[in-house]
Amino acid sequence: MSKVKLIHSNFDPETGISTATIRTDMGDFTGTSKLHEEDRSISSNYAGCQYAEMRAVIKYMRKRVEVVTNQIKGLENYQKVIKGKVSYNHNSMESRTLRKHIYILKKEKANWQSKIYSLSNKLYTMMMTRDKIVENIANGNKRGE
Numbered sequence: 001m002s003k004v005k006l007i008h009s010n011f012d013p014e015t016g017i018s019t020a021t022i023r024t025d026m027g028d029f030t031g032t033s034k035l036h037e038e039d040r041s042i043s044s045n046y047a048g049c050q051y052a053e054m055r056a057v058i059k060y061m062r063k064r065v066e067v068v069t070n071q072i073k074g075l076e077n078y079q080k081v082i083k084g085k086v087s088y089n090h091n092s093m094e095s096r097t098l099r100k101h102i103y104i105l106k107k108e109k110a111n112w113q114s115k116i117y118s119l120s121n122k123l124y125t126m127m128m129t130r131d132k133i134v135e136n137i138a139n140g141n142k143r144g145e
Helices: 037-042 045-083 093-138
Strands: 005-012 017-024 027-034
Touching (some): 045 093
Antiparallel strands (some): 005 017
């Protein structure tokens, strides 16, 4: 993954909305997170901004998948065109290079999709276990003992 830099992060205590903006090689992406009323007692601008930042990173990754998908589509369309030529040679160096590049892009796409899935699951797990962690800290317990 290329460099991702957090350029803005903010928590509004009145609305309970956290926003985070990241800068990447593909532009800026903004993620938001809303504090639920039942979580007001354990509100944390750090946690909200962290969730918002993770959502911004997920948006970036989805954009990456979109770009790679368009590249694959373009190369596959080109492949269809050259396959229709009388002089097409399936085993030529050019055809093999084209097929290899399509294969590499498909692997890259699958890799990005896997990262999105993993980060989404991590975000969900963090949000679901936060109240238990805060409760354990308030009770003086360490790591759910």
